[in-house]
Amino acid sequence: MGRWEVNAEFLAVARGDAPADLVLRDARVVNVFTCEVEHSDVAVHQGRVAGLSVRGTGAGAYGAGTSERDVRGAYIAPGFIDAHMHVESTMMPPSEFVKLALPHGTTSAVFDPHEIANVLGVPGIRYIMDDAAGLAFTALFAISSCVPSSPLETSGAVLEAADLEPLFEDERVVALAEVMNFPGVVGGVKGVLDKINLGLRRHVVDGHAPGLSGLALQAYAAAGITSDHECTRLEESREKLRAGQQIFIREGSAAKNLDALLPLVNVGNKHRFCFCTDDRHPGDLQDEGHMDHVIRRAVAKGLNPFWAIAMASLHAAEHFRRPDLGAVAPGRAANMVVFDDPSDLRAREVYHEGVLVAQDGKYVGPVRARRAAPASAVRLPPGLSEASLRITATTGRQAVRVIQMFPDQIVTGELREEAAVRDGAMASDTVRDLLKLAVIERHRGSGNIGLGFVRGFELKRGALASTVGHDAHNLAVVGTNDADMILAARTLAACGGGQCAVAGGKVLALLPLPIAGLLSDQAAPVLIAQQRALTAAAKEMGYPHGDAFMPLSFLVLPVIPKLKLTDRGLVDVGRFEVVPLKDEGVSLPDGN
Secondary structure, three states, X not given: OOOOOOOHHHHHHHHXXXXXXXXXXXXXXXXXXXXXXXXXXXXXXXXXXXXXXXXXXXXXOOOOOOEEEEOOOOEEEEOEEEEEEOHHHHOXXXXXXXXXXXXXXXXXXXXXXXXXXXXXXXXXXXXXXXXXXXXXXXXXXXXXXXXXXXXXXXXXXOOOHHHHXXXXXXXXXXXXEXXXXXXXXXXXXXXXXXXXXXXXXXXEEEEOOOOOOHHHHHHHHHOOEOEEOOOOOHHHHHHHHHOOOEXXXXXXXXXXXXXHHHHHOOOOOHHHEXXXXXXXXXXXXXXXXXXXXXXXXXXXXXXXXXXXXXXXXXXXXXXXXXXXOOOOOOOOEOOXXXXXXXXXXXXXXXXXXXXXXXXXXXXXXXXXXXXXXXXXXXXXXXXXXXXXXXXXXXXXXXXXXXXXXXXXXXOEEEEEEEEEEEOOEEEOEOOOOEEEEEEEOOOXXXXXXXXXXXXXXXXXXXXXXXXXXXXXXXXXXXXXXXXXXXXXXXXXXXXXXXXXXXXXXXXXXXXXXXXXXXXXXXXXXXXXXXXXXXXXXXXXXXXXXXXXXXXXXXXXXXXXXXXXXXXOEEEEOOOOEEEOXXXXXXOOXXXX
């Protein structure tokens, strides 16, 4: 809607002296301020709610509107707001994403485009912002604060405060995005503080500090950072809540924290919680839903449904200082969801600024072509071969650090295991589920390759590769043998990035992502079909869980505990430094 000024015509409609553009009759309106339901008619004019005439109060009623719709006692709630998400994780630009999100009642999201920023820098951010302009969707933006996320990886761009400042001139910007370099904040690093001060001068500053506690958390909060979406444990969430942070309960495709955190919500503190997805894959978005899925899960776990709706709307609007959003109330944007059952919320109709944009699960809003994307390429090291992945074993038995992958979480564990040794080199061991993992720098062709091992994928053959690798988005490949790993890497370079499954020297499935190696140039149905073929191939190769590529994409993120791999090597996130793969300090017992 952009900037809007009240005018005499709008107030005449609000008083009932002039006809509204639209009147929704016989509605049960969810009042997110009081968590009550009001039997009302809703008058909409100039894209905003002019007023509600609550039936049975004798306070008057709105006359005929230019257009009227009888919702026959259905509920009306404010359109849902995802408080923090990376639209790139849907593998779609905003113009395609909204076609899937709006039928689920999401009318707004706070996009942090730091995935594409790590590949293309400011031109990548501007591409996402340009593609989101003019859609039947309220796209808000948090400007990416950590490009790269840390000095322990190589990204395609480095953005300082001076690079970010011009982006804050856009009226859709509401925050400085998640400040992931929490050691830099706590330690008072100048470049980090420059970005925070930029955010504080303009808007709010959002956080990202997994596991941070004690005096370090006090310092982080003292820097003016007022939210966190990385809590995985109830006590962690409680401590951050007490430090004044807004808690975004995350329930996405990769990280699912709702079950652990929801018991903390009560009548006295519910206003301090929002919902977010962070990362949502396209198939999940279509099949399960978006914020409506989070609401349904929360209600099924016992949360009051009207609290859940407020957490998915008003609370985010208030956190980001947007009094024009988040409620079906006078003067607010007429972003509304019509549904029948609060205990199993499924959108019947969705309105954006008073215009019907989704009905019965289908997008019915305007369609336009996506914006032209900046050019990008996947640059592999010259001469990349199986020899590039060789890890020499100094002895016949070698203790190594191993990443423990956990399904449905982006945190990892750290193990000590004996590597399999063949022909003087460490190799994958499918019997013990110790698979080789490589991260190949793909922005500059520098030749950087990080090598390690991971447990949790249970592949019996082949290799999986992806140029979606948070946050630097280098090329990550996990496999049972070096030959298939190299073929997988070359396959992605040839199509400009994406994800693939390879086995026995053949490509079993390929999902091309030619826009920065992150986004598809296809319509959502084509993309989802490609993703499903990829998931099926991974399962046939032995992966026992849901989507193998979401956890793969987070094994390379060096700001989420505990052990990760980047193009610079194994990262101990707690120590915030690169550590050796070979653990010479561990003695292997006889017979191990």
